[in-house]
Every structure is written in structure tokens, then in C-alpha cells.
Amino acid sequence: MVEEKRDAMFSLEALKGGNRSEFARLVEANYQLIYRLAFKILGNQQDAEDALQETFIKAFRYLKDFDGRSSISTWLYRIATNEALMILRKHKVDMVSVDEPLAEGEEEKEPLQIVDWCCMPEEELMSSEAKQTLDRAIERLPVSLRLVFVLRDIQGLSTRETGEVLDLSDTAVKTRLSRARLRLREDLSGYFGDRMIALQGKV
Amino acid sequence: MEHEECRHLLGELSEYIDGTLEAKLCAEIERHLLECERCRVVVDTLHKTVYLVQSTASEVQVPQEVRQRLFKRLDLDDFVQK
Numbered sequence: 001m002v003e004e005k006r007d008a009m010f011s012l013e014a015l016k017g018g019n020r021s022e023f024a025r026l027v028e029a030n031y032q033l034i035y036r037l038a039f040k041i042l043g044n045q046q047d048a049e050d051a052l053q054e055t056f057i058k059a060f061r062y063l064k065d066f067d068g069r070s071s072i073s074t075w076l077y078r079i080a081t082n083e084a085l086m087i088l089r090k091h092k093v094d095m096v097s098v099d100e101p102l103a104e105g106e107e108e109k110e111p112l113q114i115v116d117w118c119c120m121p122e123e124e125l126m127s128s129e130a131k132q133t134l135d136r137a138i139e140r141l142p143v144s145l146r147l148v149f150v151l152r153d154i155q156g157l158s159t160r161e162t163g164e165v166l167d168l169s170d171t172a173v174k175t176r177l178s179r180a181r182l183r184l185r186e187d188l189s190g191y192f193g194d195r196m197i198a199l200q201g202k203v
Numbered sequence: 204m205e206h207e208e209c210r211h212l213l214g215e216l217s218e219y220i221d222g223t224l225e226a227k228l229c230a231e232i233e234r235h236l237l238e239c240e241r242c243r244v245v246v247d248t249l250h251k252t253v254y255l256v257q258s259t260a261s262e263v264q265v266p267q268e269v270r271q272r273l274f275k276r277l278d279l280d281d282f283v284q285k
Contacts, residue, residue: 108213115244118247181252185252
């Protein structure tokens, strides 16, 4: 497991004893992951930076209580996710509860966009406009779906690790991931469908 | 078009493309895909969606000044690896 290998790089004893040089190494090894997580959940640089700083301030304060039941990076993800949620709460963004069961607005939606855009050229699929469309679609996801999606598909955590970070069952993680992906597919299909028509018009 | 069956299988497609779905359900989906063009498109575009997300995921870079401010805020300036 990647996470465990990463943990083996650090002396837990030194970290828990408040060793600053060891803590600096922990920050160095994880700050990019935490920033990316916060950026994808919050959607802007300023909030992501605030969450990043708060995460490591709290981590340093509470490391002595870290019980080692999860990997350190999972533990950092937990802190970071909570910080991001607090920032969203401050902005009063559609604050649904992250706990099970699924809240309203997160139900499964039937696919409406049936366009096969898979064979579009790579430069279309990866254009900056396509990426912006994707980013906006991620921002539009309800928070509880977005958290699961970012941890699983962007950060690459396993179902179990995602469940540990968010205190969710495997089933809840899978259900939310499925719903998030279907919504993104729907949004991307709308965009690429239009692009296909535009490109055909040029031929 | 067997709408009822499409709806019934929709929630399983995400695990299907991850390759983590149990064999019995996989077989059921594959049987359905043979006769349902609509669901074939949904599966293919869902797959591509996940691929696009994952292949652009690492593109978020941390601005250099964000890293510097982080180490300063944590009072770790002395340990910054140049």
C-alpha cells in the first residue's frame, strides 16, 4: 500500500515528541497532496491555501494524540477535509451533512445525454476549455458527492481509505462515487456533444 | 429499449468500469450491453470521463509562494529544502 510506504519514511516517535525537523519532512512529503485536495474541494487558491495552513497547524498540535490506527496521510486527509468543510460552512455553501444517509439532491439521475464523444481527438478532450468544463462540473457537485469523488478519483485513495477519511461505509463511498461520476459524465456529454456539432459544421 | 433494466443497472456501472463488480453482475451488464446501444454509450463515456479526470488530476501545482508562506506560518523556515 502506497500510504503505508509513505508512513514508513517517518519516525512516529520523533513526530509525536514534537521534533520539528521530522515534522518539516512530513509537511514536505504531503503539502502538495493536501493542497490539491483542498483546491479541488474548494475551487479557489485562497481558500485552498487557508485549508492547507490550518491542516498542518492542527496536525502539529494533535500529533501527540495520533493513535496510528490509520496511516498518517489518511489522518492528514481527515483534518484537511474537516478544514475544507469549515471553510465551506463559513461561505454557507449548500451545507448538507456528510453523514449517511444520502441527503436530498444527491439521488441518482437518469442519463439524458446520449452522445458518443469517446472518439474525439485527444486535443479536443484535453483542451483547456474541456478542463474548465470539468472543473466547473466538479464544483457543481453537492459537497458530500464531491468529497468522495475528489478523494477517490483525484487523490487516488481506495474505497476503504476514503471511508476512513469520511467515516463512511464502503457501500456509501461506492454509491456516492457512482452518482458523482454519472453527473460529471452528463455535464461533459453536454459539452462534447456541442463540440462535435461545431466541428462537423467546419468540415 | 428496456428502460427498466437500464435503470436497474445504472448504479452498478461505476464499479463495472473499475473492474471491481462481482462476476454475476458483470455478466448481467455485459448481456445487457449487447442489446442496448444507449447503455453502451453511457458506459463508454463514463469510462472516458473517469479517464479524463484521472489524467488531469496531477495538473494542480502548488504555487511556490504558497509553499513558502506555509513553511513560514509553521515556523519551519529553517528546514525548507531549497
